[in-house]
Amino acid sequence: MGSGVTKTSEFNKRYDRAMKAAVMIQRWYRQYVARMEVRRRYTWNIFQSIEYSDLQDQIKLYNFLGYLVDNFTPSSSERNLISHIFRENEVCRDAEWERYFSYANIEVPDIYSGPRLSFPLDMAQVANLAEAFKNKQQLHSRYVLQLLLETWKLLRVLPNINRVSTCHSKEITICGDLHGQLEDLLLIFYKNGMPSLEKPYIFNGDYVDRGKDSIEILLILFAFLLVYPGDVYLNRGNHEDHIINLRYGFTKEVLKKYKMHGKRILKLLQKIFSWLPLVTVIDHRVLVVHGGISDSTDLSLIARVDRHKYVSAMRPPKKSSASRTNLYRPAVYDEMMISKNRRGSLMFPKPLGSRDSFQRRSLQNFSSTITRTVEEELEIRRRQSEFSLSSFSRSHQILNLSLSSESEPDSSEFTNTNNDEWKQILDLLWSDPMSQDGCIPNEIRGGGCYWGPDVTEDFLNRHNLQLIIRSHECKQDGYEFCHNRNVLTIFSASNYYEVGSNRGAFIRLGPDLVPYFVQYQATGMTRGLSFSQSMKRTEHTALKVLREQLFAHKSDLISAFQVFDKEKTGLISLDNWAAAIERVLRLDLPWLVLHAQLVSNTSDDLLDYHAWFRDLALKKPGCEHIEQTLLEALYRHRSTMETIFRIVDTDNSGFITFEDFRQTLKLLSAYLNIEISDEAVNELVINTDTNNDGSIDIDEFMEAFRLVDKSRLERGRSLLKFKQENQDLPQEEQTPQTAESAASQNVQSPDPKTSDSSDPQTADSLDSQTRDSPVLQRADSSYLQTGTSQDSKTAECSAPQTADSPGLQTDSPSSQTSDSSGSRT
């Protein structure tokens, strides 16, 4: 220390200033962190909210079709459409299936440079396969079919309940949802090692949909299953279901990657999915199941069912018409039934536990067209909740009606048992935990139920178990306990909503049955970004999605604003703005907190909403002559629309006939309660029926409904580029392409036709752009399934996140300590 007077006081002064500075920085830092936290939370809320809202669409769709069946007599053609939709596939005997799926006559050309398989498989081949997929190669359809057939043969002899033991001090690794994210699977293998005799794995369902490498994940998992049948266990998830796949992208992916044999592959997968075991039990103590349980779940019953009869959650088992009762009435969700209020519900207590779960949304209000009273509706719902069949019973009924006009050759006896079994399976695959006691139907998902801690306890006691491990729900840290640590959710798809949105995790379980967690985050896209940067990116995407929603509801929003702004001054106060938006969108988001992000000119008092809409700066789809509200409605429901198209396209060709298209739009117009006039339909058709043969390419049609903003612009450019390549037009610079449009690059017919009008078009007019691509129509041409350089070229141009080699990424900065983050609980 200083000895002189001056020195000490100088020192003091400096010290003081340093202290002040430190405190100041610390204060500001903490504020910064708090602000980031808020943003992180609402970003998460936005994604969850939109996801649940989307789930609702699927249910709405089926309810809607049921509503039609009940409430008006469709003309004969419409009726055919509906039964068309719900028609069961022809049930063939096994021998016929084998012949249908025969791969033997599929030739693999010499030029194919992808992996070649020889059966029986061994570990080296599987490792090689994984490596090939990592390098964006594609497995030839011959090997795919062969692999799938072998898998099917194996699965058929597996029981409904896998039984695993941790003897020999083996640690079992348990993985949750993967959803087509190959990067995550490879990361898991990198961190944990591949499956082997010493390293058993359980995969808990949802391998496919949403991500872009679903088929690759399946192939790897099945390959491991074949090599180590005693050490690899696969549970079925709710996405292992061909109807769900229609909506959530797996069907599309397979058809794009395997243009010639995709349909067969899908059909075979349909069977394979139905043969996947339902649950796994470890040491008679730990249950591993994809969704969860209900108060009626009974493992001994589960063990006995014929699981392969339950092909899809949307297609209940056939039932003799005699037992059709009043109980299966249309589940019309009146707005009144479901509380608009965040804080509770008329009929059901708010079942959703943690902040990450969401309240129900109200569904399309059919009340104006239904003459049922509220009391009747309540009664029906109550009765339905007893059976917890909710909306899946709809398709049941429809099926009955559609089948009643056809003769059934195969009428084995179907009883109430079938329905019980079906319900049991639905519960296993679709349920979610809630924090309140009890067990109620899962309205948001439309299947399974919400089950409470008391049900868990009862179930564990009855079956002498100590822990339930499940997946099915995205968790920010990759895993989460609930129900007093009796239920553990494990989710293995990191960055599920968007880059940076969440971590993935897997569990290691040793003989002590204490779960040890390893978290990770695939960082192909965010390598080098700090936490705040990647968080901002996630937020950006969430807000973009939200803006699209706002845009899609423009007309409704303006009407809602004008309720407050009766003189139509165009101005509205902020809290009225927030209230109006919530009323229309019903996403239950903190609009006031978000408003700074959504409204650019944040002046003090009033918001000019017309200017605000202009500011949203999104260009609407290119059919200007079609009425705004119709366009908005179609845009909003585009995913439902697309799903219907794909359902109608039963042979999965990618095309539907003009007539079916018209019928579908008519159905939609009834469903949406809006006018879609014949002229409007014709307009829509003319814009998209490009080869004038009376059939419509579904993808092309949907292209017209992409809003144009920056990222879409890329897609448009890539389409343009593709056409230029085929027409020898002047080249533009290379732009990164998404996997979808890149896949369309694959289609090189042997002799490319020149298109009709070869004006180079700007990406803005996407609709006209899609008109001139005759090559796309030749989807079923003699395109050879090869894993050639073409495919790898495609892969390189695919979405930037796979530009780096996946799977070997370092963890994101925030999880540097991921290995040690494993907590012995």
Add this chain to the structure above:
Amino acid sequence: MAPKKKEEPKPAAAPKPPEPEPPKEPEFNPAEVQIEFTAEQIEDFKDAFQLFDRTPTNEMKITFAQCGDLIRALGQNPTNAEVLKVLGKPKAEDMQVKMLDFDQFLPMHQHICKAKDRGTFEDFVEGLRVFDKEGNGTVMGAELRHVLATLGEKMKEDEVEQLMAGQEDANGCINYEAFVKHVMAG
């Protein structure tokens, strides 16, 4: 390191205590606080409050520990000591356990909002200039880390890491004006 060993009869101000603790102030009394927020602002706060509410049944309650975060999220930047004061100086073990609802929160927030010494860009830069040994507009990253972790209301190592991520140049120096802009911009 005890700076205050000897008092000298100096004309300058008496040595201040090293910790930024407000000297002998009366305890915080929420009843005495006049709420001056507008209804709109209050709605806004409610929205944010909701975001922090982690109760399973959405009771509109947050823990004591979250109170500071919420106040900061709403644009204030109190010190930890100031937050503890409005919370009524709770014990450490209470922070994660005790809850408050929105009505209890509002006067706390109002009090903090009224506090004068909020700090501007200039203040912040001035504060950092203290560490600018060479007077060239940069500070040593290592020194700053050390200070933040050891002085004042100490930050944890990973917090410091997060704050400083990407800020240092190749020599380990930070241009502090840019740094301040970065932190204040959020």
